[in-house]
Amino acid sequence: MMHDSIGDMIIQIKNAACAGKEIVELPHSNMKAAVARIFQQEQYLDSVEKIGSKPKELLRLKLSYEGKVPVLTNVKRVSKPGLRCYVTKYKIPTVMGGTGISIVSTPQGIMTGKEAWKRGIGGELLCTVW
Incomplete structure (x- = not known):
């Protein structure tokens, strides 16, 4: 388990x-x-x-x-142990029209989706927060 x-x-x-x-x-x-x-x-x-x-x-x-x-109204777990979700730089989602954040685990560490996009890297999409 x-x-x-x-x-x-x-x-x-x-x-x-x-x-x-x-x-x-x-x-x-x-x-x-x-x-x-x-x-x-x-x-x-x-x-x-x-x-x-x-x-x-x-x-x-x-x-x-x-x-x-x-301040935190909702959090959604995206990548789960049974179904991992990997994204490229171009597939990192915007959350609630840019008012929320996504958290991505990359080879360079855990960061927001916006920071990963700026660095030009993708990774495992852990969760979205708004």
């Missing part, structure tokens, strides 16, 4: 935003930390912290809110 850690992270963030929670804690991995940093750069998260020590390291994510409304 496969475990989708990025999918679990995305769902935990989405559920916390819907429930009005301010902080989400989840097990640390380098890939989760990279995705969380992109969420923070795009202002969907206020802060990303690594807490604890090995082997029980955790990521503490603080969600962004405008008043009482979460």
Whole structure:
């Protein structure tokens, strides 16, 4: 049985935003930390912290809110363990007419779709956020 850690992270963030929670804690991995940093750069998260020590390291994510409304309205996992989705530079989607972002795992690291397009590279389309 496969475990989708990025999918679990995305769902935990989405559920916390819907429930009005301010902080989400989840097990640390380098890939989760990279995705969380992109969420923070795009202002969907206020802060990303690594807490604890090995082997029980955790990521503490603080969600962004405008008043009482979460900034993050929806997240969709695109590439899944059972059906991977790879895109070229030209196939990276625009999300909600440019108001959202796509996150792509490339040979040069995890980045937004816009940054991957500027660098002229494609990769695995992890998720879309708006």
